[in-house]
Amino acid sequence: MRTQVGIVGGGPAGLVLSHLLDRQGIESVVLELRSRDRLESEVRAGVLEQATVDLLNELGVGRRMEREGAVHHGIELRFDRKGHRIPLSDLTAGREIVLYGQHEVVKDLVEARLAAGGPMIFEAAATSMHDLDTTTPRIRFRRGAYLDLEAGGIRFREDAEEEEELTCDFIAGCDGFFGVSRPSIPERLRTEYERTYPYGWFGVLVEAPPSSEELIYTLHERGFALISTRSAEIQRMYFQCDPKDSTDRWSDEQIWEELQARTETIDSTSLNEGPILEKTIVPMRSFVCDPMQHGRLFLAGDAAHIVTPTGAKGMNLAVRDVRNLAEALAAWYETGKTSLLDSYSDVCVRRAWKAQRFSWWMTSMLHRHPDDDGFQYNLQLAELGYVTSSEAAATSLAENYVGQAFEE
Numbered sequence: 001m002r003t004q005v006g007i008v009g010g011g012p013a014g015l016v017l018s019h020l021l022d023r024q025g026i027e028s029v030v031l032e033l034r035s036r037d038r039l040e041s042e043v044r045a046g047v048l049e050q051a052t053v054d055l056l057n058e059l060g061v062g063r064r065m066e067r068e069g070a071v072h073h074g075i076e077l078r079f080d081r082k083g084h085r086i087p088l089s090d091l092t093a094g095r096e097i098v099l100y101g102q103h104e105v106v107k108d109l110v111e112a113r114l115a116a117g118g119p120m121i122f123e124a125a126a127t128s129m130h131d132l133d134t135t136t137p138r139i140r141f142r143r144g145a146y147l148d149l150e151a152g153g154i155r156f157r158e159d160a161e162e163e164e165e166l167t168c169d170f171i172a173g174c175d176g177f178f179g180v181s182r183p184s185i186p187e188r189l190r191t192e193y194e195r196t197y198p199y200g201w202f203g204v205l206v207e208a209p210p211s212s213e214e215l216i217y218t219l220h221e222r223g224f225a226l227i228s229t230r231s232a233e234i235q236r237m238y239f240q241c242d243p244k245d246s247t248d249r250w251s252d253e254q255i256w257e258e259l260q261a262r263t264e265t266i267d268s269t270s271l272n273e274g275p276i277l278e279k280t281i282v283p284m285r286s287f288v289c290d291p292m293q294h295g296r297l298f299l300a301g302d303a304a305h306i307v308t309p310t311g312a313k314g315m316n317l318a319v320r321d322v323r324n325l326a327e328a329l330a331a332w333y334e335t336g337k338t339s340l341l342d343s344y345s346d347v348c349v350r351r352a353w354k355a356q357r358f359s360w361w362m363t364s365m366l367h368r369h370p371d372d373d374g375f376q377y378n379l380q381l382a383e384l385g386y387v388t389s390s391e392a393a394a395t396s397l398a399e400n401y402v403g404q405a406f407e408e
């Protein structure tokens, strides 16, 4: 098989890239490890920056998002049992965010991709990459794959076919943190910066009416909690937990008790409860790979960088990567100019660190640190007091949270 751009990974990065390339008349093939069903049902984050929303609309895949997504103009920071509103839009000349689940974005992108003729190959595991520093890099892949998390990785069905090869002009590595793309850059040529945290997020999807019109980020003696939403009927909530904890150890009652305690206010408003539809533990990791390119392989999204979820940046950052990549590839195909391809990693890594700083800051401000004797907690309360009382400090949070317009 041959294509112009081989895209490994059909998450938001890979899919948005294939749409952007298609718009420029550049052909691509998307290889995705998961089945379509599995890909479209994985519950992930849900905050879209305005720039992401604008791009999805521009690509013609924003109709359902416009209908079902909720536009938000502020968030609440809650501590000392009191809520404080950060008026995001007032502080950023009217910029806004939209709450719309990442897997809904993926559904819309897949549908439009397949309607346009794809090609997108599901249940296809990229196994290795070759000749990255030539003009004909190759991806080896095998159909009939599935993820067996208990057995710790990729497995193949018994009737799986032999390995195949996809020869490309360029390869986009959009296959996430555990994918084959990043390790295909020789180890001596890349530096990986990583931080793990002694806590994770316990995430639940619940069937209940919203408890608040805006997102609530709260710091409580027992730890962080976040109240988010998906629709008028479905809510998304998280609370800080031990990353080694298991969802089975928590009854629905205990989960509600924890969420209610952490979000309690002096006027005793409480969360609307309902059936818990799904429980997951989200690990906390910060990670950057530098550089994000090698020869004709270009990494994008989680394959290159992971931010802690507190700043809601992950998917937005991935979309910014592929926007740069598509622009650089279009320039190459049009004029043979390599300058944008050459500077791709520098531009993206710099932006990734900026997002790291913000996500790390939000994370540090809002979580209980397990070995804290109270000093850290009081500093955090002072920081929250400052952010919610100084317009300068609130503006700094707001402009990072809503994100900037795309750079030209």
Ligand code: DHB
Residues within 6 Å of the ligand: 044, 045, 046, 047, 215, 226, 228, 229, 236, 309, 310, 311, 312
């Ligand atoms: C959601 C996730 C986040 O990481 C965040 O900061 C805000 C909202 C969510 O899943 O809705």
